[in-house]
Amino acid sequence: MASSQMQRNGAGQANVAARVASKVKDALRSDKAFEAGSLALSARIAGAAAAAVVDLPVEARRELGKRQGELARGIRRLVKAFSDEPFVGKIELDLPENVAPSTGEGLGEIVSGEEGERLLSDIAVARRLEDWAGPVAGATELSRDYGVPRSTLNHWHHAGEVVALLKGTRNHVYPVEQFVDGRPARGLAAISALAGNSRIAWFWLSRPNAALSGRKPIDVLKQDRVDEVVDVARAYFDAQ
Structure with missing residues (x-):
């Protein structure tokens, strides 16, 4: 206790x-x-x-x-x-007086864009969007299951009032957790602007935050405590 x-x-x-x-x-x-x-x-x-x-x-x-x-x-x-204590927290190293200069290995072989993508795909680990973003829904699902008209969703999207995540090459999906009574929580636009990227914004919003007593920022926004969450977000993203 x-x-x-x-x-x-x-x-x-x-x-x-x-x-x-x-x-x-x-x-x-x-x-x-x-x-x-x-x-x-x-x-x-x-x-x-x-x-x-x-x-x-x-x-x-x-x-x-x-x-x-x-x-x-x-x-x-x-x-x-x-x-006045410049060495506090630092480790003093006993360096030799003469140190051989290092030229490094230089640049590797330059490859084409296609070859670069192939090499990256060999080491990349596929991860589904839902694995980190939580449940998401497209425009059709939101209209059918939550009663959100496509025209309204489109307006929110272009106004930055809802978090939209790109899935695939062209389609956007929307984290379901951001909605309250069929509307996006207030303050999402301010958080997205501070983060500068929808994916970064949602990752921050959907993770427990010590400055909010361990609660997820999106949960606090849904309680209409917008100023509190924006202040914490500004302190976090301004320091980046």
């Missing part, structure tokens, strides 16, 4: 850290004082600090509020201590 409580607390803190980091990053993005690297790091530090504070007892928060100057100095000392 104690272990489960600790896991829930840890997941909740990770969620807070991710949401705060995302909002701080957005707020400071136009500030010229921050370079790309320092902006991302500052946002993560802010998120970690917020996660550490959120579960403190009221008395402890009040005490910290009275000692903000001391707290700020402590944070500066901590950051400086880490930056």
Whole structure:
């Protein structure tokens, strides 16, 4: 029981850290004082600090509020201590003074596109779309089994409001799990835009996420908690 409580607390803190980091990053993005690297790091530090504070007892928060100057100095000392230790976490290697230069093996034989595809097919492992995406349905099945008109589905597809996965060379199928009462969950367009690719978006949406207390993002979207999922997605994909 104690272990489960600790896991829930840890997941909740990770969620807070991710949401705060995302909002701080957005707020400071136009500030010229921050370079790309320092902006991302500052946002993560802010998120970690917020996660550490959120579960403190009221008395402890009040005490910290009275000692903000001391707290700020402590944070500066901590950051400086880490930056002054360039070899922390690194392995020192005893390298010989003279190292023979390596020229490598160079490029292999150049082959045609057809030959390249044949060579790849020899080592590729076939995997069905449903094996990772879950149950999917085409336009005909959605119309017959879920009452989704083809014209409506086509509109959602072109508006980016539904996740469509290419199966074969031309046909699209739609993960059934994304629909609620015959409509795609709100927020799918925002997630797809952040991911930049429908397959990547659905893979992220359909996997348990620690920042969402171990729940799948698509399940949280279906509860209409769009802002929460988008914040977590932005923190994840912006860091890629």
